Amino acid sequence: MTRAQIVGDLVIATGPNVNGPVIPAALAAVAPGHLRFDGDGLIDASDLDRFAIDTMGEKHLPVMADDEWPVIDCSIDDALIRDGETWRVKTADDALAAAKADAVRRAIARADALTAPVLAAYPEAERAGWDKREAEARAIVAASDAGGDVAAAIAGTLIVKAMADAGDWTETETIAKAHAIIDKAEGFAAISAAVEGMRERAVAAIEASADEAALAATLQTLDADALALAGQFGLV
Structure with a gap:
């Protein structure tokens, strides 16, 4: 029994x-x-x-x-x-709201996955100084382009000067390195802007989805957009 x-x-x-x-x-x-x-x-x-x-x-x-x-x-x-x-x-509306919340998390995860290969190449401590290093590099390049006092511009920096001292760079090498820093920053900014645009479009489409079928179509578009961006920026 x-x-x-x-x-x-x-x-x-x-x-x-x-x-x-x-x-x-x-x-x-x-x-x-x-x-x-x-x-x-x-x-x-x-x-x-x-x-x-x-x-x-x-x-x-x-x-x-x-x-x-x-x-x-x-x-x-x-x-x-x-x-x-x-x-x-x-209700069905509750289920759709939960599905939308999950889809937004997926969109954010997709965006993170695209930028992860770029970020993984650099230690976190180094990434924390990217904005300052870019600003210093632009100050050096601006001085060079204007025919100004490049040595003073370099001396007024923290990160770039430390890199120049450690590498025993000449003034010309430091200017070249400053250009490279700016090029890298602009490249990452382009990736970030494209990924942010993809995420914002996806989130807007997710929020506008009237039912789970429309939501599924939005997620398929997100996956396709993510693959296209990865190919465009060589992240695959």
């Missing part, structure tokens, strides 16, 4: 060796998740349309429930969603 292990009114396990009441033959075909204990015995809750909902979203017989649990109209199989201090039946 099969028994039901009960906590409150919920059946948490069934089998011949669990502690609890015997499941009547009339209820043998009922899914364990549909069984409830009403204080006297097991019942089939499949056709009930009103339940008390605990803090974890489990459905209980109102007669067996904590007084603080909200009682709502729902079926045993209805998916529920938290709504402030209570619960309600999850």
